[in-house]
Amino acid sequence: MSEKLDPRAAELLKLLIERHLQDGQPVGSRTLARAFKVELSPATIRNVMADLEDLGFVASPHTSAGRVPTQAGYRYFVDTLLAPEPLSAAELERIAGELLPGSKSSADMLQTVSGLLSRLSSMAGVVTVPRRNVTVLRRIEFLNLSGGRVLAILVVNQREVQNRVLDMGRDYSAQELERYANIINETFAGRDLLSLRRTLADELVEAQKRINQMLGEAAALAEAALKGQDADDDYVLAGGTNLLGFQELSDVGRLRRLFDVLDQKRDLLDLFDQCLTASGVQIFIGGESGYQVLDGCSLVTAPYAIDGQVAGVLGVIGPTRMAYQRIIPLVSETARLLGNGLGSGLESR
The missing domain is CATH 1.10.10.10 (Winged helix-like DNA-binding domain superfamily/Winged helix DNA-binding domain)
Structure with missing residues (x-):
């Protein structure tokens, strides 16, 4: 400013x-x-x-x-x-107690944290799943099968091979499939499947705008092949219904669009990806998020780290009229404690 x-x-x-x-x-x-x-x-x-x-x-x-x-x-x-209000000793003890290393699985810990953020803020709490074990696409090949089906052969990480049968609704020639595989390998090899899965739909739209049929077909095949990959690698949300209690978010149309975004996840995942490389707490107020549906909302996030490596993001979603002086320390301390709990828990298993 x-x-x-x-x-x-x-x-x-x-x-x-x-x-x-x-x-x-x-x-x-x-x-x-x-x-x-x-x-x-x-x-x-x-x-x-x-x-x-x-x-x-x-x-x-x-x-x-x-x-x-x-x-x-x-x-x-x-x-x-703003003068942030540090969490009380009782609140810190409560959060730390819920995240005792080894007391819960990683999945249970994420559910616990999203619920804690929701209850302590009276808004929506969200936690992205750790991205420690990133799956990287090395190569993809396609083989035509009968009945409009295609066999996708994915080589990921170093030597892991995954096969998927795709029902594409039409037959492809071997030459077509080879061209499409070459396009995908040249364009996307070396990308992690999580980020790749989120960009393929955009590639489809851009290809349609350019009337680039070959790129569009290749993106459609790749999207089908990767559908379901890392399906759980998104985020855990709790307390979405808390948003119903805020007068400024009470418009039915706005709420419907907001819950669509929370349910579909894609836009928020893109926003959380930006936060992965940020240092400390990030605050998006209204239109600062870049998403019109969040114009009446604020999002306070912080990355959490496992063994010194940023693994995910957590945060609170609520109206712009939120108690920032309390929410900022809540998000910051919870991120620190979650990272400690997940790191120690992984070492103990």
Whole structure:
């Protein structure tokens, strides 16, 4: 944020956001005057609020004389004014106790963490599955079978061979299949199956835009061959229904689109992939995620590491009106404790 607020404007913005976080209602000048440390006239506060509105940090709903923070206001608050509240000893002990090394399988631990994040935040908690054991495509070959079926032979990692019979609905010649295999090997060999699985649909769309039938056929074959690969390598979500309780997310159409995104997972997985290479907590407020369906939401994430290697991401999804001062430490500490639990648990098995 390039605009630096003077101390008085910054304090009033902080007070406004903190009050709005409590009840979701527009905040009026009189309320701010009562809460401000130094006595200010209502006219002075109104002038400061007008300046903040001109900067795009607050907005005035049509039905109220008060103001509410905007996405830009929340961003300034999080980056400049926020004072995180450390988790209490009891909360840390509770999370650590649920993640005792060796007490649960990795899958159970992920379920536990997503549930903990949901319960402690009263929003949706999400954890991606660890990506320690990445499966890499080395080569693919296709053999035509009868009845519109194709045998896909995948060589993954070093020498592991996997065979899949694909029902493609039409017959292919041996020459066609060889060309398509060559395209896939030249384009995708060396890619891990998780990221490859997510990009193939995009390749299909782009091929159709370019009317590139050969690339489209090759992508369709590859997508069919990899369907189900690493099917569990996505994320565990808990508390999605908590989002129903927030007034700002109560629009039926918005909720339907949001739950579609949570269910289909693809868009969120792309977003989580960005977080894998980030350092520490990442906060996407409203439209910052790049996905229109998340415009009214915020996503707070942190990567977790196993034995010093980043393995996945966890986070909390909720409305932009979330208690960032509590959610940020919650996500950060839970990521640390999950990484410790998974690392020690893997060593003990």
